[in-house]
Amino acid sequence: MTTTIPMSITVDGERHDLDVDPRTTLLDALRERLGITTTKKGCDHGQCGACTVLLDGRRVLSCLTLAVAKDGAHVVTADGLATDGELHPVTEAFLANDAYQCGYCTPGQICSAVGAIDEARRGMPSAVTADLAADVTLDRSEIAERMSGNLCRCAAYVNIVSAVEEAAHR
Amino acid sequence: MRPFTYARPDAAADAVATLAADPDARFLAGGTNLLDHLKLGVVEPTQLVDVTGITSTEITELDDGGLRIGAGVPNSDLAADPRVRERYPAVAAAILAGASGQLRNMASTGGNLLQRTRCAYFADPTTPCTKRDLSQGCSARGGWARYHAILGASEHCIATHPSDLAVALVALDAQVQVLGADGARTIPIAAFHRLPGDDPTRDTVLAHGDLVTAVDLPAPTPAVANSTYRKVRDRASYAFALVSAAVALEVREGTVVDVRIALGGVAHKPWRATTAEAALRGRPATDDEFRAAIAAELEAAEPVESPLGGNAYKIPLVTGTVVSTLRGLAGGVA
Numbered sequence: 001m002t003t004t005i006p007m008s009i010t011v012d013g014e015r016h017d018l019d020v021d022p023r024t025t026l027l028d029a030l031r032e033r034l035g036i037t038t039t040k041k042g043c044d045h046g047q048c049g050a051c052t053v054l055l056d057g058r059r060v061l062s063c064l065t066l067a068v069a070k071d072g073a074h075v076v077t078a079d080g081l082a083t084d085g086e087l088h089p090v091t092e093a094f095l096a097n098d099a100y101q102c103g104y105c106t107p108g109q110i111c112s113a114v115g116a117i118d119e120a121r122r123g124m125p126s127a128v129t130a131d132l133a134a135d136v137t138l139d140r141s142e143i144a145e146r147m148s149g150n151l152c153r154c155a156a157y158v159n160i161v162s163a164v165e166e167a168a169h170r
Numbered sequence: 171m172r173p174f175t176y177a178r179p180d181a182a183a184d185a186v187a188t189l190a191a192d193p194d195a196r197f198l199a200g201g202t203n204l205l206d207h208l209k210l211g212v213v214e215p216t217q218l219v220d221v222t223g224i225t226s227t228e229i230t231e232l233d234d235g236g237l238r239i240g241a242g243v244p245n246s247d248l249a250a251d252p253r254v255r256e257r258y259p260a261v262a263a264a265i266l267a268g269a270s271g272q273l274r275n276m277a278s279t280g281g282n283l284l285q286r287t288r289c290a291y292f293a294d295p296t297t298p299c300t301k302r303d304l305s306q307g308c309s310a311r312g313g314w315a316r317y318h319a320i321l322g323a324s325e326h327c328i329a330t331h332p333s334d335l336a337v338a339l340v341a342l343d344a345q346v347q348v349l350g351a352d353g354a355r356t357i358p359i360a361a362f363h364r365l366p367g368d369d370p371t372r373d374t375v376l377a378h379g380d381l382v383t384a385v386d387l388p389a390p391t392p393a394v395a396n397s398t399y400r401k402v403r404d405r406a407s408y409a410f411a412l413v414s415a416a417v418a419l420e421v422r423e424g425t426v427v428d429v430r431i432a433l434g435g436v437a438h439k440p441w442r443a444t445t446a447e448a449a450l451r452g453r454p455a456t457d458d459e460f461r462a463a464i465a466a467e468l469e470a471a472e473p474v475e476s477p478l479g480g481n482a483y484k485i486p487l488v489t490g491t492v493v494s495t496l497r498g499l500a501g502g503v504a
Binding site for chain 2: 003005021022023025044045046049052058059060061063064065066068069112115116119122123124125126127129132133144145146147148149150
């Protein structure tokens with residue numbers, strides 16, 4: 001017998017109150033409890049990145065996050081990136097660059113790209129940043145490294161890098 | 171997943187007391203390793219005690235010129251801190267060499283040190299593993315041992331420690347601040363992780379209920395300011411180390427004045443190469459000296475042979491990695 005715990009979470013601007021079993025991941029809370037299926041379940045073990053969302057502004061893996069531990073948090077999925085019916089620049093760039101094939105990994109790729117571009121703008125280095133003390137320029141090698149946590153089994157990587165590059169320099 | 175209850179105490183002492191009173195309780199921080207293990211059935215706690223709100227997320231200056239890193243500082247923030255990037259490049263480089271952007275945003279400093287081995291048999295409860303259960307045997311010996319230890323292993327366990335950060339911290343002589351049921355204490359990072367010996371279930375010297383509260387970096391020396399981390403893996407990103415090396419070097423007029431070398435991917439804990447360091451101090455900073463020093467360190471190596479893939483390849487790989495990293499820090503081509 002498991003006791004559920006009340007919590008609230010804001011997803012794409014809308015607040016939800018729910019009771020959760022402590023075992024419920026944020027991913028399962030989104031998909032199974034709130035019916036928000038934009039966020040995809042791939043490996044469910046933190047290896048593929050399909051479940052990436054922005055949690056309080058940072059890209060994280062919702063499959064390795066317990067919902068109960070994020071009471072009061074703000075989550076943005078790929079759906080919530082649009083404003084006033086206008087697609088987010090990263091989403092536009094994915095369309096313009098044909099940066100997907102089957103599309104299953106795309107919501108996670110887009111959330112991850114938004115997070116990665118923001119991290120670079122805040123000056124956060126990566127493993128391929130030549131000078132750790134210098135500013136970061138998002139070239140193709142930096143983008144590939146920063147997006148390495150998002151797998152695409154269709155291997156649309158070349159166009160994904162192009163899309164992120166275009167969005168980053170817009 | 172077995173049912174568990176969830177608690178979020180307001181103070182570190184409460185969290186420690188809760189765990190000390192409940193052998194089946196676990197701390198929850200970033201959760202990146204724990205959630206995976208809960209799903210796999212590797213661990214089955216009945217209570218999770220969330221410490222994310224009570225461990226510090228600040229990096230502060232110490233009076234001795236060092237830095238104190240709160241245990242709750244996310245890996246990404248630690249690697250991005252300008253003071254860490256400038257004064258302790260090996261620390262920033264080690265973190266950035268591990269995991270993915272998402273995982274580094276989630277994972278905490280304390281949790282990084284406490285992550286468990288990625289031995290495939292440890293993660294699979296359907297196979298015997300002494301690290302999960304002392305009464306079982308080791309499946310890796312004679313099994314898929316490509317990622318496993320060449321130094322300091324025991325008959326019971328040949329697992330390696332997976333952390334990149336810990337390797338850099340060992341090279342830099344960091345100190346781990348711990349709060350236990352009997353109060354606070356400081357553990358040198360070199361004495362924090364264990365070799366497997368007769369009890370591979372214990373990765374560290376911590377007792378149940380001990381909470382890592384901070385990691386202290388000592389004031390940087392010229393060698394530490396000239397430090398880096400080199401990681402060799404099966405793919406260019408988002409993979410665990412086959413071998414890695416955190417190296418700090420100070421050379422004056424062609425002579426090695428100070429050197430620190432810690433190796434990852436070779437042992438149950440980050441391996442401080444004290445034999446190689448002693449062999450190099452006061453010697454010319456040349457490839458021949460570098461090679462002889464790491465050869466002396468690896469005299470104790472015992473690679474594992476296995477029909478499914480052994481790990482003798484790690485001896486030349488460690489040698490090349492350390493020699494080229496030393497050469498780069500000495501001003502040559504890495």
